[in-house]
Amino acid sequence: MEQKKIYLGTNTKMYKNITQTVEYLERLGTLTADVSRQTVELFVIPSFTTLQAANPVAQRYGITLGAQNMCWEDEGQFTGEISPLMLQEVGVRIVELGHSERRHVLGETDGMIRRKVACARRHGFTTLLCIGETQEEKARGASEQVLRTQLEIGLAELETPQNLWIAYEPVWAIGVNGRPASATYAAQMHAAIRRILREKFGASAEEIPLLYGGSVCRENACELICQPDIDGLFIGRSAWNAEAFQQIIEDVLRQTGRK
Ligand code: PGA
Numbered sequence: 001m002e003q004k005k006i007y008l009g010t011n012t013k014m015y016k017n018i019t020q021t022v023e024y025l026e027r028l029g030t031l032t033a034d035v036s037r038q039t040v041e042l043f044v045i046p047s048f049t050t051l052q053a054a055n056p057v058a059q060r061y062g063i064t065l066g067a068q069n070m071c072w073e074d075e076g077q078f079t080g081e082i083s084p085l086m087l088q089e090v091g092v093r094i095v096e097l098g099h100s101e102r103r104h105v106l107g108e109t110d111g112m113i114r115r116k117v118a119c120a121r122r123h124g125f126t127t128l129l130c131i132g133e134t135q136e137e138k139a140r141g142a143s144e145q146v147l148r149t150q151l152e153i154g155l156a157e158l159e160t161p162q163n164l165w166i167a168y169e170p171v172w173a174i175g176v177n178g179r180p181a182s183a184t185y186a187a188q189m190h191a192a193i194r195r196i197l198r199e200k201f202g203a204s205a206e207e208i209p210l211l212y213g214g215s216v217c218r219e220n221a222c223e224l225i226c227q228p229d230i231d232g233l234f235i236g237r238s239a240w241n242a243e244a245f246q247q248i249i250e251d252v253l254r255q256t257g258r259k
Contacts (some may be wrong), residue, residue: 004231005041006252006256007041007209007233008041008232008235008249009041009042009044009064009234010236010239012024014047018053018054022050025057025058026057026061028245029058032061032249041209042249043063043065045065045066045096048068051091052090052091058091064094065091066096066128067082067094069082069096069099070097070116070119070125084120084125087125094126094165095120095128096130096167097117097154098113098129098131099130100174104171110150113129113154117155117158118157126163129151129155131150131151131168132150133170134172135171138172147189147193148192151193151197165208165209166197166209166210167211168186168189168190168193168212169234170214175215176237180217186230190227191228209231209232210229211233212234213236215237216233216235216239218238221251221252222252222255225252225256233248
């Protein structure tokens with residue numbers, strides 16, 4: 001049987017300027033030149049200002065380029081926002097929507113994310129919708145309910161799941177103060193997400209890549225990727241050095257019998 005594709009990528013957040021991003025892509029592309037892009041969907045989501053310079057480099061190495069956010073309108077009086085048309089102009093293929101920092105630091109609501117998801121679909125982007133519960137929600141046993149609400153509202157305007165990826169990123173697991181979810185807990189949440197997606201999209205929900213994110217590192221990547229319903233890893237800090245990211249990619253490929 002043909003093995004499923006694995007999704008491995010990083011969001012560089014508000015780090016790396018143009019020069020650093022281009023150097024990073026060059027290095028990552030070179031280091032992973034022997035990794036089939038049919039086997040691994042390798043993606044990088046850098047800052048807006050780097051995208052134009054990053055695009056030709058990413059293309060050269062078969063790395064898919066994403067943006068960290070996007071407005072739900074094509075143009076208009078939206079100071080500080082980025083239009084889908086502007087992202088298309090610089091070669092962006094993936095839009096990351098609803099990252100925990102957008103939701104919890106910058107105040108994005110499920111309603112805003114719903115409009116952005118619909119807009120991404122209209123313009124033919126791949127949507128990487130991020131969802132996840134806070135520590136407080138987890139503590140009161142509300143994790144699955146939170147994921148359900150985020151999915152139901154976020155995906156309300158979609159009738160089919162094409163070009164949709166979901167990242168499960170528990171808020172308490174993200175960043176320098178985060179601690180990674182255990183593989184067992186992550187698997188449990190991924191199974192719940194798959195169930196909710198099946199209720200909405202039927203059998204085609206099986207095709208939606210589900211990525212885990214939140215303090216993924218070399219020590220936990222292999223165990224996480226081996227869980228049922230974890231189709232990929234969305235990595236922050238541990239992937240921002242190209243050599244370190246390449247080591248995780250190699251480990252994961254070996255662990256899953258792809259190398
Ligand atoms: P982290 O970030 O791996 O540094 O925890 C993950 C993310 O924010 O997607």
